[in-house]
Amino acid sequence: MSPAGELRWLCRIIDDSLNPYTEPQAFIPTSQKNEKEILIASSQVIRKIQLRIREFDSDSNKEELRGSEQHCSGHQCLLKILTKLVNLLTVKSEFVQHVAVNALVLISEFVFTTGNNWDDFIHFLCVSLEMAFTRMLSCLHENHKFDSPDVDFMLQHGLRSCDWSTVAGIVGVLRVICKHLKEDYDDELVKVYFDSVNSCLLKMPWNLLDECWSCDIASMKKGVTVNQPCLNNFSAMDLGSRFLGTFLQLLCTLVDRDNFVETGCDSANKHPLFVTIMNLVPRLVKWCLPKQEDSAETCISHYMKHKLLILMTRLGSLMCLDSSDYFSWLEILHSYFQELLLQPLTQFMSDEGDCLEGSPFLLTLSDGEAYGSSSSHLQRQAIFLLLDCSVNLISQRGSKENHSDFSTLSSCFTNNPDPEHDHLCIKKGLLELYKWVQEHLPSEVSINHENYSEICMNFMSSFLQLYLREDDLLFEVLLQLLSISSLQQQFGRKGVAYQDVKRDFPFDLSEIFNPFHLFHLFLSEIHYDHQVLLDYLISKDTGISCAKYLLRCMHLICNSWKLFVEFPSSGELLNQSSCKRRKLLGDGLQFVADETPSSVDNNGSIELNIKNFKADFKHRNIEQFKKAAECLLSLNNSIGNLHQKSLFPYNPEVLLRRLRKFQELCCQEKLFDGQKT
Structure with a gap:
């Protein structure tokens, strides 16, 4: 059977099994009975597709089939298949939506395996995301124009009653496909995927979401209803739980180091997708972490913080950011993560025994009432990002290659001819470090204090104990601390920026982060057990960073x-x-x-x-x-x-x-x- 024939077979299977539930006029309030019917029919379709893929994989002529007749009637057939499955995401049942996501991911594999136009499938999926997202916000702008010729078909045959769970479902499909790409597919397919997703993100009407967010926050502050039709479709809680969480997961997967390597690029900056995601960060923070006191949203807020910090850290490791980006991120950290930065380093030495270590959903109980408590995991992430931004600002004149030994997250700024700008960046980075350290030292600390050395040691010991509980960050942050000492030596204590900052603080960073004392303390914290070091060195997660740290030391x-x-x-x-x-x-x-x-x-x-x-x-x-x-x-x-x-x-x-x-x-x-x- 030709590739186009395979698509016609799939289209027929979906029509026969799911047509009663995927036609726009067929949608009725979901009952337990028809939910069961949809689940059975969908599961049968999935099993048939899986069997067909196995049969095709064993076909000795499959290589001859691939590439032929790719553009026959397959385009329209593929569009029809995808539209029907996306329609299942509009069913008000989390179980049906889960099965629909699995089916769409499997169809992606089917399209690739049978040699059909996988590019078209990803394009249609991205178009459906743009359309569903826009329809959710169309209460503000009914006349939004789509520039895709395939949208008319989708509008005619589906997506008439979508909600945020529908949008989240499509995002979830894209995320699972992205995870599969790094395992099974070649670099060219990854590039096609990245190009399609980037085009979609650029076309998404984010300004509409800004307006809805503003309406929702304004209504909560004033206690009145603002733009009620819009707010019926949108609320901070609904958006956060149904769409933004899944969207953040997708973005974190997109900027995963392994996925980036698969593109074959020498630098992340060569692909515009990373720039697009970078530009979304300030908006994401605003949408995910509105400044409000609502204990019911604490758990979700912790998860959002967790994903945002991961996203920003990964972007910093893959991209050559400029000083304005680091200034912006520092502002975000102080506006939305300040409580994490100021928490005592020893606050979470004893985590709850019934909670997974480092879980972003960690809660504690007091007097029978649950209250939110940011876990040590979030604290580690926030401090790590603060150190990274500060170190990169201080070292902003160098290149990524020149400073790769200083920090795995060093920036790759080009030489800036403006000495005032350089002075500002260095001073800002140093000031951030000094201010943060000062918050965690006794108020009476000074170089002349009789217990000054012991105070420095206690600070470093608490710092190490915090990160020893999360191995994947431990050596990254140790490398950052080494870089602080190296950079101070590089600029010299007579540097103007250094003196401008140092004179306002009664201690010296070179004493706080003394690399020799830090290494001694690190060995002490692992009880001088060389087997622990050996475990670190041979670990898939920590091996490279541990080896770098030991080599530097x-x-x-x-x-x-x-x-x-x-x-x-x-x-x-x-x-x-x-x-x-x-x-x-x-x-x-x-x-x-x-x-x-x-x-x-x-x-x-x-x-x-x-x-x-x-x-x-x-x-x-x-x-x-x-x-x-x-x-x-x-x-x-x-x-x-x-x-x-x-x-x-x-x-x-x-x-x-x-x-x-x-x-x-x-x-x-x-x-x-x-x-x-």
């Missing part, structure tokens, strides 16, 4: 050995219990760092026992340095053994060289009683 340590060795004592701080330990095995045993670590050199494994330190190190924190050295030498041994057996997931030679250099420095300083490798 080993480079700093080897170049500034005394600063690492002379780690100051911090009292009881480093003896505090941390959440990050090696997981228990079934027999209850626990992996811990080797007490007698061994090192690996080119001649094989040689045991190196760490003994007592020489007397000239009596003023240093001997115990903490000993534990750190044991951990790193044990890590060197473990990585070396795995690499020799070809069991390490990637080539760790660079890291091994840095670790062996660390080992040599230990021996050159004669920190061990006559033990040398």
Whole structure:
């Protein structure tokens, strides 16, 4: 059967099974009986399509069929198929809508597999989204004009009673297809998909949504009804739960790193879709997070914040943003996420045992009443984005390549010839960092304070404990903190912008985020367990960022050995219990760092026992340095053994060289009683 014949077969199947429920005049209030009938009929269609796809996959002539007769009568047939399935999304039943979404996703696979024009299918789907979205808001603008010749057919044959769940359903179909693209399809199809979605987003009448949002907020503030026909179709709660949540999911999927790689582009800026999404961010924040006190919407508000922060973070990692974007995002953070930025870093050290760790829907109970409490997950996201915006503003004259070691989310600004603009950006970035840190330090803190070092250590320890609970952000934020120290050295303490900010604060960021102290604290928080570090390094989620962080730290340590060795004592701080330990095995045993670590050199494994330190190190924190050295030498041994057996997931030679250099420095300083490798 030709590709066009396959479409005619599908059209006939849908007509025979679903025609009574998909014709515009057939829509009646959904009862339990006809809901069951629709579900049975829809499920039968899905099973037949699945069987047809399997049969076609086994057809030896399928390659000959693809590409032939793609534009016969298939165009009109495909339009008819899609319109009927989209009509099912207008049925007032979440179960029917769920099945309709699955059917549309499956039809996308069917169209691609049978060699029909998948481009047309995606185009029609985007047109139906634009049309359904506009019809939902048409109470304000009845005369909205569509520029697609296929819209007349859709208007004639369906979408006459759509609501926000219909719009959300179409968005959901686009999202699932996008997720499938990175798994099964080639780069060209991804490009077609991105082009179609971008064209759709550009045509969507967002200004109508702005007007409806303004009407709804005005009515709530004044306690009166404004533009009642419009508000019957639109409310902040309905919009948030039925459309915006799904729309945010789609946008986050579109800017997923894996999807971006599939496009084959060298830079995200080469595709206009990312620019379109970037321009939508301020509106999305306004729609998703209206400034109102409504405890009933707390859970949804937390979810919206979660998705918005993910979207902004991913955009920042993929795009070359300019300073105005970072200024805008900082304003958004302070307007809508300020409570997250100001929450004590230790507030969520004990999460509820009956809640998933980091869930954006986390609620706590007090006196029998539920009240919203932003989870530590949201707090981590908001702080991460604040650090990212600040660091990128400070480093705005460099390129992404030049600053890739500083931060995985560095911007790629071109050189700006305006020194006043550069000064403004650097000052703004530094000011944001200083102000945020100041909010989390005691009010009496100063460089001359007798407990200044301990205060700095406590702040960094609390900061680390917050991020140790979310591994995928842990090393990204550690790299950001390293970049802060590097950038301050790059500009120098005599820089005008630095001095303008520093004189107004009684502490120094270089002390707060001292990279050597931070690394010691990090090792302390994981209990100096080299197996935990090894887990991080071989993890699919944290491996790359962990390796980057360790390489940077080993480079700093080897170049500034005394600063690492002379780690100051911090009292009881480093003896505090941390959440990050090696997981228990079934027999209850626990992996811990080797007490007698061994090192690996080119001649094989040689045991190196760490003994007592020489007397000239009596003023240093001997115990903490000993534990750190044991951990790193044990890590060197473990990585070396795995690499020799070809069991390490990637080539760790660079890291091994840095670790062996660390080992040599230990021996050159004669920190061990006559033990040398």
